[in-house]
Amino acid sequence: MKRFIQLSILLFIFFTFMDAAAQYAAIEGNIKDTDSIKALANVTVYLENSNFSTSTNGSGYYIINNVPAGEYKLVASNIGYYSIKKNISLAKNDTLRQDFVMKEKIVSMPVVSVTGG
Numbered sequence: 001m002k003r004f005i006q007l008s009i010l011l012f013i014f015f016t017f018m019d020a021a022a023q024y025a026a027i028e029g030n031i032k033d034t035d036s037i038k039a040l041a042n043v044t045v046y047l048e049n050s051n052f053s054t055s056t057n058g059s060g061y062y063i064i065n066n067v068p069a070g071e072y073k074l075v076a077s078n079i080g081y082y083s084i085k086k087n088i089s090l091a092k093n094d095t096l097r098q099d100f101v102m103k104e105k106i107v108s109m110p111v112v113s114v115t116g117g
Contacts, residue, residue: 025090028063029099031056031076040078040102048073048085069094076100080107 027047031040039060046053047067056062069092077083081102090096 023069023092024066025069025092025094025096026063026065027067027074027088027090027096027098028061029097030060031062031078031100031102032060033081034101034103037101040081043076043078043081043100043102045074045076048075074098076102078102081105 031043032038033040041056041058043056045062052064052067054062054064067090069090072088074086074088075083082105084100084102086098088096
């Protein structure tokens with residue numbers, strides 16, 4: 001019985017330490033259009049060269065949770081807009097606020113002439 005109690009205490013300390021060592025950060029923010037200042041929905045937000053990604057909701061809000069502390073490149077990308085890349089640094093237990101204002105990309109098409117014969 002004494003051995004069981006010692007093992008239980010040891011396991012409790014081990015898992016408590018492991019939980020404290022595995023502390024993560026989060027990134028959140030809002031994304032808006034440059035001209036209209038309206039929130040942009042469905043913008044893809046991700047950390048380059050990682051598996052961390054999300055999309056903005058209908059209010060332009062995004063959050064990426066459980067990111068290990070470190071240096072990253074945060075990218076916001078949406079069809080019809082210029083992508084934005086931002087170098088960020090995350091500390092343990094940190095919540096970084098990073099808002100973006102995206103500029104619309106004007107795509108011009110070459111002129112096509114159709115003639116009948």
